[in-house]
Amino acid sequence: MARRGRSASLRDWLEYAAYRGGAALLRALPEERARGLATRAARLAFARGGRRARVALANLRIAFPELAPEEQRRIARESWVQQAWNAIDALACPTWSDAELRRRVELEGLEHQRAAAALGRGVLLLMPHLGSIELAWAALPLHGPPLTVLTRPLSNRLIQREHVQSRAAHGAEILPHRGAALRVLRALSEGRRVAIANDQYARRSRGIFAPFFGVRSSTSPGAALLALRSGAPLLPFYLVRLGRDRHRGVFLPPLEFERSGDHRKDVELATARMNQVLEALIRQHPEQWLWGHRRFRHSPDLPGDPYRG
Numbered sequence: 531m532a533r534r535g536r537s538a539s540l541r542d543w544l545e546y547a548a549y550r551g552g553a554a555l556l557r558a559l560p561e562e563r564a565r566g567l568a569t570r571a572a573r574l575a576f577a578r579g580g581r582r583a584r585v586a587l588a589n590l591r592i593a594f595p596e597l598a599p600e601e602q603r604r605i606a607r608e609s610w611v612q613q614a615w616n617a618i619d620a621l622a623c624p625t626w627s628d629a630e631l632r633r634r635v636e637l638e639g640l641e642h643q644r645a646a647a648a649l650g651r652g653v654l655l656l657m658p659h660l661g662s663i664e665l666a667w668a669a670l671p672l673h674g675p676p677l678t679v680l681t682r683p684l685s686n687r688l689i690q691r692e693h694v695q696s697r698a699a700h701g702a703e704i705l706p707h708r709g710a711a712l713r714v715l716r717a718l719s720e721g722r723r724v725a726i727a728n729d730q731y732a733r734r735s736r737g738i739f740a741p742f743f744g745v746r747s748s749t750s751p752g753a754a755l756l757a758l759r760s761g762a763p764l765l766p767f768y769l770v771r772l773g774r775d776r777h778r779g780v781f782l783p784p785l786e787f788e789r790s791g792d793h794r795k796d797v798e799l800a801t802a803r804m805n806q807v808l809e810a811l812i813r814q815h816p817e818q819w820l821w822g823h824r825r826f827r828h829s830p831d832l833p834g835d836p837y838r839g
Contacts, residue, residue, distance in 0.1 A: 538688055546688040553621050561618070565774060568614035576610040582822035583610075588836045589821050593743040593812075608817040612661075612771065620664035624699035628672055631700065635669040635769070639781030643674050643723075646763040646784055652718030654757055654764040655725040656785070658808045659820040663727060664697065666769040666779055670725065671701035678703040678717045678724045680710060711756065718762045725767070728753045729808045731825050740802040743809055745831040754800035758787060766807050770815050782807075 556564045576583050590602040646653045671677045683690050683706050694704050714724050728750055737748035757764040763784040771777050787800045812819045824837055
C-alpha cells in the first residue's frame, strides 16, 4: 500500500501491472465479448466467496431481513455483475465522444438542476454508489455548470493517478474528499456543481450515527455541513443501468432543511434526511448498489460485529 511521501511498493507495482493488463485486455475486446467475460468472471468470483462476498450478504441480511436467503444471494450476485460491467464502462468512457456519452446516458429532471443553478449559490449533488457512478461523472459535465467531484483516493497511488485522469477526461474536476471544505465552498461560490457520494461508512471519529436501513450507521456529516454553511441547494442525483449500453440519470427536487438555531441538531437532522433519500433510491435498485462495503460496522443497534466470521 502506497503511503504519502513514500515511493510505491513492490505490491503497488504488481497491482498496477495487473490493472493495466486487465484494462488492456478488456479495451481490446469487442464490447459484447468483454461484458460476457466480465459476467462470467464476476459470478465465479462471487461463488468462490471471500471477505467481500460475506460482507455483501451480511449487509443484505441487515437491509432486507424480510427476504429469503436465496433472494439476498441473488441480489448480491447480480451486484457483482453490475460492478464488473461498471468497470468496463469506466475503462471505456474516457475514449467516447460527447455524442456517444449522450447516446448512452439520458437525463431526467434537468429542470430541477436549472432552477437550483439559477439561485447563484452553486449546486450540491448528493449521489449514492448506484449504477455506474464513474459514467455519471463523465456524463454530467455535458449538462449544466462545471462539475467538481469529491472522491476517496485509492490506496494504490499508481492506479489512483490513472483514475483521476480518466475521471477528468470529459471535464470534471476531481478533489480528494479529506480537507476539501474550503475548496468546495470556493467552487460553489463560482457557480460550480459539486458531486458528493455520501452512502459509505465514515470513521466514528468523524461520523454521525444516522438511521440507514433501520439501524444507526456512521455517516459523514460533510454534505450536511456544506449545504447548511453555503446555502447551496442540495439535489439528489442517481444513475441506473437500463441495459448493457443504456443508462438513466435522474435529478430529484432539492432537499429542504430546517434551521433551528441549534447547529449540531440541524446537521444531525440533515444527515438523517440524506440517508433516508439514499436508502429509498437503493431500495428501488438493490442489484445496482455497492454491497461489498462494511457500511454498518460499529452500529449501536446491532449485536456485535455483523462481519465477523
